[in-house]
Amino acid sequence: MNEGGTGLRTLLVVEDDAGLQAQLKWAYEDYRVLVAGDHDAAIEMLRADEPDVVTLDLGLPPDPDGTREGFRTLKTILEVKPDTKVIVVSGHGERASALSAIANGAWDFYQKPIDIDELGLIVARAFHVRELEVENARLAERGAGDNHVLGGMITGAPEMLKVARTIERVANLDVSVMLLGASGTGKELLARGLHEASARRDGAFVAINCAAIPENLLESELFGHEKGAFTGAVKTTEGKIELAHGGTLFLDEVGDIPLPLQVKLLRFLQERTIERIGGRKAIPVDTRIVCATHRDLDAMIAQQSFRDDLYYRLAEMVVKIPPLAERPGDAVLLARHFLHQYAPEMNPGVRGFAPDALQAIDEGRWPGNVRELENRIKRAVIMADGKLVMREDLDMAGGDDRDGEEAWLNLRSAREAADRVAIRRAMTQSEGNISLAAKLLGISRPTLYDLLKQYRMQG
DSSP states (O other): OOOTTTTSEEEEEEOSOHHHHHHHHHHOTTEEEEEESSHHHHHHHHHHHOOSEEEEESOOTTOTTSSHHHHHHHHHHHHHOTTOEEEEEEOTTOHHHHHHHHHTTOSEEEESSOOHHHHHHHHHHHHHHHHHHHHHHHHHHHTTSSSSBTTTBOOOOHHHHHHHHHHHHHHTSOOOEEEEOOTTSOHHHHHHHHHHTSTTTTSOEEEEETTSSOHHHHHHHHHOBOTTSSTTOOSOBOOHHHHTTTSEEEEETGGGSOHHHHHHHHHHHHHOEEOOBTOOOOEEOOOEEEEEESSOHHHHHHTTSSOHHHHHHHOSEEEEOOOGGGSTTHHHHHHHHHHHHHHHHHOTTOOEEOHHHHHHHHHOOOTTHHHHHHHHHHHHHHHOOSSEEOGGGGTOOSSOOGGGSSOOSOHHHHHHHHHHHHHHHHHHHTTTOHHHHHHHHTSOHHHHHHHHHHTTOOO
């Protein structure tokens, strides 16, 4: 984010009215406000200061009563700095021009006369969205080297960005990390991201699903065996722990390790040496342990089905991963990613989602989390007949009943909860565009402003 050495975020106001320039510069003291009165001055400041948010009056000289110069300025701004959030400001009777500006890349619009608080809310949300984009890009540079966050995780939800930041902080600390979350939330992706962000990135990342291997084979898989150790052991085989020497060992579903094997794993964590099955030689292993489970280990410890001393060795740092239903906007973001991933091969004619399909995805509960969503989108791409995936292609039931599961007695609380859900979904589907969100909600822009302020959802 460009702060121009002041510690404040930079806002460029493109407005030819000197009085309004001064008013806006005074009102938005939380920003470093730059003002420009015409196209050339605006572009010069854009190149020099690279502001993330611009308010642009469409009526600029030498055509102050028209919009030609304003549209020219918008086009140049987006050519010079495509990621700029441009909020166009228009007078009464110019709503069609403002909507045309949105179609040409503007982020939002506001009609005069200007209300400082209402315009300020749009500006604040524009900065918030841009900050999320910058954070995603920053994390992607530390992750898998593409457009993903940490090891391939795709997210725009603040809850998941917080998880990613936590993992970044512990990546270079040689402590054991436990990832807690439901099945399908991306625990292995985050474990891989942790490995790639650590000093062990040049070593091997070795993963083993402890729930997927029969109990009588799990010990051999983890610790390896010597030739002749048991029937069928025709050669000496290294275990997963040994293969992870110099790198990271990921123990998925660690809660499924049987008690006798927990003792042997604890001994390894204490001594950092192993003995293969049938062997007598202590083999030193230097590996970083990351584990994950969807099970309630506290309850298992109370029931004595999981050792508390092993838990404390494995859980030097605990990271809780929220389910997909608690990550606002991620279902739609991931759905679009999966569509673009599978459509070229499975149904090249598919280009996107119909509005009712996006609504169904956003409202879905997704008990199987990202894994369930991926499978559902893959099926929908195959089933789609036209360019858009329709709601029926998703084979999903009617409206989500998450918000009706409890019978609220307090009508005010029920109304507020319903408002929050509806506003969140509208903001997600409109990608933060206040005008479109208000239209989706069937309310006026001022009403939406009031609700956002009332519920402290300004972002």
